[in-house]
Amino acid sequence: MKLEGTNTLPASVETVWKTINDPDALRSCTPGLKELKATGPDTYQATLQIGIAAVKGTYAGTLSISDKRAPTHYKITLEGTGGAGFMKGEGSVDLEAQGSGTLLKWTGDLQVGGLIAGVGQRMLGGVGKMLIGQFFKCLEERLGGSA
Amino acid sequence: MKPAPFEYHCPRTVDEGTALLAKYGDDAKVLAGGQSLVPLMNMRLARPANLIDINRIESLAYIRDDGRTLRIGALTRQRAAERAPQVAERCPLLRDALRLVGHAQIRNRGTIGGSIAHADPAAELTAILVALDGEVTARGPKGTRVIAARDLFVSYLTTSLDPRELLTEVSFPALPAGAGWSWMEIARRHGDFALAGVGVVLAARGGKIAHARIGLTGVGPTPVRPAEAERLLAGRAPSEDLWKGAAEAVRAAVTPDGDIHASAEYRTHVAGVLTQRALREAWERVREAA
């Protein structure tokens, strides 16, 4: 499913660029991320424990950053497999200076399969958007903005 | 075995139940009707380490009517509420919506409290609670508190209840005397989750609408109360144009997701259509009651 959004972040493009490339920021802001271990340049092994309410699943997979055009563009891919199914999210992030802050535009393609996708189909889009929203809200707070 | 292993607890009183929740917190899940939880457990999508079966807490099953409010114990079966004379008299909107909750087999076990606490985005009861400004009572380690409907529903399957809290009572304000009501929903098959659903109450005075209450389900992560549509209707004389205007206001108030069952555009459109029909039917009932 295709998702997209825009966020305004209270920091310069350079600061935002640094943050979204910082594994610490990714580690603390990605919802459900339990472990992020670097396995190469811009590639990480990831363990995600993610879900909503009582429905939680553990996914093991990789997070990688590609197509880097510093300091305004990259592609981030997160994919994982678990007992409840598999997921793959590919996002394109673009940064644009806006006054003293940055306009962050993202577009993404989220694929979820397996049991969780069949059972949770009617909520997947909404939950996906919500989790991505949580990611950006966390980034915003990290950069000194208020919710 | 279908579900993953769990510690099974069967409290007999509310205090025993809350003590267990206080002890196990995040590692526990309350089992009420089980019609939503057990499927998830059978498929191992939910694996609570502790299951707190509250079905033997008989003090939680009741329907009390004080003339202005229906207080329904959390463990009251949906089927019992559907057939209760107090519900038919004080809040027929609830009765009509209950008839469309799943199937009889589901309503024979499913509970009023369970449906509210589970907060499915397409549930009927949550939308009615929000429309009528109802509230719930919850008991936890910090004591008892009352939560208003508008503060209860946070997101998909998520309420503001603490994992250590037990929802004990749901209360619905009675419909005003002479009011009309209507519940309408649309689904592909009878008993399916609603693609969109609307509950409407019209209180009347002097041949005009005194105030309107509207609650929608299936059109977002939580029930929607379209304030603009209600404002549009208040104090006005009923007419087809008025219903149409309210329907447009409802469409502007909802941002549903699309999925394989129905697109966002369809749900938005149909939310308006159902609102129009429900308002028409509600006013018919006002006239019948007069």
Place this chain on the structure above:
Amino acid sequence: MPLRRITLRVNGATYAGEAEPRKTLADFIREDCGLTGTHLGCEHGVCGACTILMDGQTVRSCLMFAVQAEGAELTTVEGLADGDRLHPIQQAYWDHHALQCGFCTPGFLMTTVEFLNDNPQPTEREIREALAGNLCRCTGYQNIVKAVAAAAHTLAAAPGARREIGTAAPPRAANVMAAPRKTGGPPGASHRPRHSGKTAKRRSGPKR
């Protein structure tokens, strides 16, 4: 998980077994009680193949744990026939070819028992709505609807016919309230299915 002793009342008899609390009622009925008439279809509450009566009300036995049914009077499909005599609802399903593979049938029968208890003179629409919680992949439902309508007539015409199955025990919990009898509205006259007038000869052979 430790096993616990579970005792259930099914079709008027007592069954005891040892099982983990996570064993579903459906599995316990089939494995520990040896009553395999109750079937497993989806095991997540959608298909209705596992439908039984608990204190006279239909429940999805795949969504209950066996421990939860202690103290209740359960009725399964095995409790419908009286020796070799089919229950009128079973007979109607037989007469109207309302089953092919028969897998969904026990669930449909139990749903029909409760439904006709509550609504002895249903319209076709009411029948279709009442059966919506049971799925059938073979028949296309037409003959099931006919069978239920025919069963309604049989039960209405013969007041001595066994109608109240599984309601022997009084309701257990205070919140099980009596259903108001449905009055008014046209009887199924305009929706009466064409009855062939022939009663199928019941074959001898192994009991269902």
